[in-house]
Amino acid sequence: MVMDKLGSSLQDAIKKLVSSGRIDEKTVNDVVKDIQRALLQSDVNVKMVMTMSKHIKERALKEEVPKGMNPREHVIRIVYQELTSIIGKGTDIPLKPQKIMMIGLQGSGKTTTTSKLARYFQKKGLRPAVICADTFRPGAYQQLKTLCERLNVAFYGEEGNEDAVGIVKRGLKEFEKYDIKIIDTAGRHALEKDLIKEMEDIHAICDPDYKLLVLDAAIGQQASEQARAFNESIGISGVIITKLDGTAKGGGALSAVSETNSSIAFIGTGETPEDLEKFEPDRFISRLLGMGDIKTLLEKAEESLDKDELDMEAMMKGRFTLKDMYKQMEALNKMGPMKQIMQMLPLGGLGAKIPEDAYQVTGDKLTRYRIIMDSMTEEEMLNPRLIGSSRIKRISRGSGNSPEDVRELLKYHKMMQNAMKGMRGGKFNMQKIMKKMGM
Numbered sequence: 001m002v003m004d005k006l007g008s009s010l011q012d013a014i015k016k017l018v019s020s021g022r023i024d025e026k027t028v029n030d031v032v033k034d035i036q037r038a039l040l041q042s043d044v045n046v047k048m049v050m051t052m053s054k055h056i057k058e059r060a061l062k063e064e065v066p067k068g069m070n071p072r073e074h075v076i077r078i079v080y081q082e083l084t085s086i087i088g089k090g091t092d093i094p095l096k097p098q099k100i101m102m103i104g105l106q107g108s109g110k111t112t113t114t115s116k117l118a119r120y121f122q123k124k125g126l127r128p129a130v131i132c133a134d135t136f137r138p139g140a141y142q143q144l145k146t147l148c149e150r151l152n153v154a155f156y157g158e159e160g161n162e163d164a165v166g167i168v169k170r171g172l173k174e175f176e177k178y179d180i181k182i183i184d185t186a187g188r189h190a191l192e193k194d195l196i197k198e199m200e201d202i203h204a205i206c207d208p209d210y211k212l213l214v215l216d217a218a219i220g221q222q223a224s225e226q227a228r229a230f231n232e233s234i235g236i237s238g239v240i241i242t243k244l245d246g247t248a249k250g251g252g253a254l255s256a257v258s259e260t261n262s263s264i265a266f267i268g269t270g271e272t273p274e275d276l277e278k279f280e281p282d283r284f285i286s287r288l289l290g291m292g293d294i295k296t297l298l299e300k301a302e303e304s305l306d307k308d309e310l311d312m313e314a315m316m317k318g319r320f321t322l323k324d325m326y327k328q329m330e331a332l333n334k335m336g337p338m339k340q341i342m343q344m345l346p347l348g349g350l351g352a353k354i355p356e357d358a359y360q361v362t363g364d365k366l367t368r369y370r371i372i373m374d375s376m377t378e379e380e381m382l383n384p385r386l387i388g389s390s391r392i393k394r395i396s397r398g399s400g401n402s403p404e405d406v407r408e409l410l411k412y413h414k415m416m417q418n419a420m421k422g423m424r425g426g427k428f429n430m431q432k433i434m435k436k437m438g439m
């Protein structure tokens, strides 16, 4: 997975925040410390981490909590916004006919990314064609040709000919009718004079709409040096960070680019032609924070939960009576299978605290539980601890069920009560957060 280590550390920090009793300076400092550690481990520049930490602390403690939001949600929203801001806005490459020139150092994954980009446009219904102007690396021609053939993408190259400019000229002529022309240029071990000269010559011939710099995520925060150097020498319109799936330094590479005058257009997330993603900072961060599927759940919850009837906050604090449980079971029943809902919860661990049995609330059981509860007094419903063995006998007789059924119901209630405590502040608060963040 892409940056799963950073993701899980950030999710742990958010989880801590979600389950903290109250938001005070200490809580904010603790969470910021966790976030700092996670970002530094991912090679994000220290100065950047410190500035971001300062912003989070200041905003969390000084900014007024927006109306309709609780302090916890307020802080999570700030963390989300600050993380998004350190990776920049992203570059949008439009879906229209254009020429794209690929540049970068050798080993960055430029050739593979060229074919992935062709595939990206092909999937969007545009006709891509690829020109191999890498006459420096032996094998580049054959590699790109094979990749394009597999994807059924038009390819032009002249094996053995070292005249990259001539190849580009002839390739563009041949591909006049194609929508997207992607030119793969040669890389070197460093940004040397002859590489710059060759890029400038190719640039003059093809006059590209976009010049995309390919960078390997493993270089971490050094990405800013490379982006700056290429930008100053020939100018770049955007960056593609490759191999984000295989390094612990991804955070460094992503954040470093935004420090320069450029931003990220795509990210490479694996070795297959499909493993290229358009870079969308807000979506990327919400996925990293584990807020992915929550939106679906929240929409569902919104539709079927009567918020006046259910006081989730109170329940999660432990005031979870049999009456609450009954209302909750009814509401959840309307939402769909319990297990499916729990699996959609974000932040992994929160959902995982629900015991397997808790998923088995079928319609039949619900009906049985309702009949049993109908035989209880109001007092028993509000305070189930009063229900000893003589009351169990009475309730079972009154409801036409066995004492085991009553015990099972009480056991289930205890289990849910504990699970609720464990999820304190968890899932349903996330609903509001996602909404406020416009997701």
Ligand SMILES: Nc1nc2c(ncn2[C@@H]2O[C@H](COP(=O)(O)OP(=O)(O)OP(=O)(O)O)[C@@H](O)[C@H]2O)c(=O)[nH]1
Binding pocket: 104, 105, 106, 107, 108, 109, 110, 111, 112, 113, 134, 137, 140, 185, 186, 187, 242, 243, 244, 245, 246, 267, 268, 269, 270, 271, 275
């Ligand atoms: N896991 C993973 N591997 C990648 C990704 N992008 C490229 N690679 C691999 O990185 C290796 C080098 O990629 P090439 O495309 O040959 O890149 P290169 O050597 O930089 O080629 P030039 O830049 O053209 O000199 C290949 O084995 C690719 O499969 C990615 O996003 N994830």
